[in-house]
Amino acid sequence: MKNQELTLLEVPEPAEIRDWATENGITILAHSYQEGFLQEAAHFVGDSLELARYAAKANAKAICFCGVHFMAETAKLLSPEAEVFVPDMEAGCSLADSCKAEDLAAFKEHLTRKLGKRPTTVAYVNCSAAVKAQCDIICTSGNARQVVESIPEDEPILFVPDKHLGGWLNETLGREMILWNGACEVHELFSVDTLKDMQADNPGSITITHPECPKPVRDASDHVLGTAGMLRLVKSSEGETFIVGTEANMIYRFEKEAPQNTYLAAPGASCACNLCPYMQLNTPEKLWASLHKRGPQVDVAEELREPARLALERMLAVV
Ligand code: 13P
Ligand code: SF4
Numbered sequence: 001m002k003n004q005e006l007t008l009l010e011v012p013e014p015a016e017i018r019d020w021a022t023e024n025g026i027t028i029l030a031h032s033y034q035e036g037f038l039q040e041a042a043h044f045v046g047d048s049l050e051l052a053r054y055a056a057k058a059n060a061k062a063i064c065f066c067g068v069h070f071m072a073e074t075a076k077l078l079s080p081e082a083e084v085f086v087p088d089m090e091a092g093c094s095l096a097d098s099c100k101a102e103d104l105a106a107f108k109e110h111l112t113r114k115l116g117k118r119p120t121t122v123a124y125v126n127c128s129a130a131v132k133a134q135c136d137i138i139c140t141s142g143n144a145r146q147v148v149e150s151i152p153e154d155e156p157i158l159f160v161p162d163k164h165l166g167g168w169l170n171e172t173l174g175r176e177m178i179l180w181n182g183a184c185e186v187h188e189l190f191s192v193d194t195l196k197d198m199q200a201d202n203p204g205s206i207t208i209t210h211p212e213c214p215k216p217v218r219d220a221s222d223h224v225l226g227t228a229g230m231l232r233l234v235k236s237s238e239g240e241t242f243i244v245g246t247e248a249n250m251i252y253r254f255e256k257e258a259p260q261n262t263y264l265a266a267p268g269a270s271c272a273c274n275l276c277p278y279m280q281l282n283t284p285e286k287l288w289a290s291l292h293k294r295g296p297q298v299d300v301a302e303e304l305r306e307p308a309r310l311a312l313e314r315m316l317a318v319v
Contacts, residue, residue: 011284014040021291027060028287029075031067032227033247033279036256038066038287045253047228048074048125049142055079056316064291065298068093068278072298073129077309087286089296091278093126095212098182099161101130108134111158111178119156119178122148123311126184127161129300132308135160138315141211141226144169146319148177164188168211168218186276187212189268190245192220198243198266205264208233209245217245234258248274 012020018041021028029051030042039045044054048071055063055075062083065072068091076084104121112118123135124144132138139147148169151157157175159166161182170177190213199207199220208230209221218224223233227250234242235258244251245266254263268274290296300308 011288014038014284017041017284017288017291018043021064024062024291026062026064026291026294027058028064028066028291029054031071031279032231032253033249033276034066034282035249035280036252037284038282039249039252041284041287042066047140047142047226047231049140049226050228051075052078052125052140052312053316055082062294064287066282066287067091068096068276069298070096070126070128073300074125074312076298076300077129077132077305077312080305080309083294084298085290085293085295086298087283087290088281089298091281093278094185095124095126095162095182096128096131099127099131099180101128101134104131104134104160104180107180108158111156115156117156119158120151121158121160122151122177123160124162124165125312125315129304129308131160132311133304134307135311136314137318138311140315141165142228143315143319144211144226145173147315148173148175150318162212164214164218165211167215168224171215183214184212186247186274187245188214190214190217190266190274191268192216194267195220195243195245198264202241202243202264205241205243206237207243207245207266209266213245221245230254231257234261234263237261246274247276247279249276249279 028042030038030045052074056078060082072086121135125140157177159177160180163179166179207221208223211224234254241262243264248265251263
């Protein structure tokens, strides 16, 4: 389809958007928490780790990133020559917002005085480039165990920003990492009471939850997995019913790639608030407009690029 045949007033079908992007040298990436339309329009859909790896290897000239800001920043850090832009610049993340770079710097100084040595700082990828630049190594939900295991056991570790993921790592790996007090507003709202009611209503079902969920919810689950681990599990299962404790758009991918199972979205405490309000800011209309504008562009301040990229590359070297 020729560029001029498509106007900003009418949003074409996802496959046409993807073809138009290809013709214009743009790669569309989407996180699995994006609505189905955006996943269908993307050249590649993945979890945070797969998207980071893709950005590092793709050699793309231009990337339109359907996800949240820290994910687009990560793509820019790992693919610095590419123009990286997003459908909506306001698509942030409550977890990333819970750790400000200046607060982290002050806390690291305090800990260094208290411990008599500088702690190794591990950051979950859900944080800003300014935070990444202060950290030794990054992890995602897909490789957090291996990243923490790569650090000698006698080394003090500060883990930021997710206290739930950090708590799960401490429990499962027998570590005593010091945890930043941050949380994801979506995963924190899953309630163990409503989950148990749902399990009672669906005997034989399998509960899968994300490690960003609080401990009582994780403890009531059959498997605690990042989104890529969940996808692997459901694809290798046959005729099961899964209760899914993560952002509800994930179910679109499950139903597409593993339609042989049934999926039930675990509800929030008092509402169906299992959709990420930041991911939801991206819409087909905004995607279509941003492809034409090649903007808004995401960039990283020059002084942050090298240290933040190094922390990401240390992660990619582990797994
Ligand atoms: P994944 O690391 O599983 O892709 O999850 C990202 C995220 O934002 C979870 O809330
Ligand atoms: Fe951030 Fe939570 Fe949304 Fe993931 S689901 S992007 S952690 S607010």
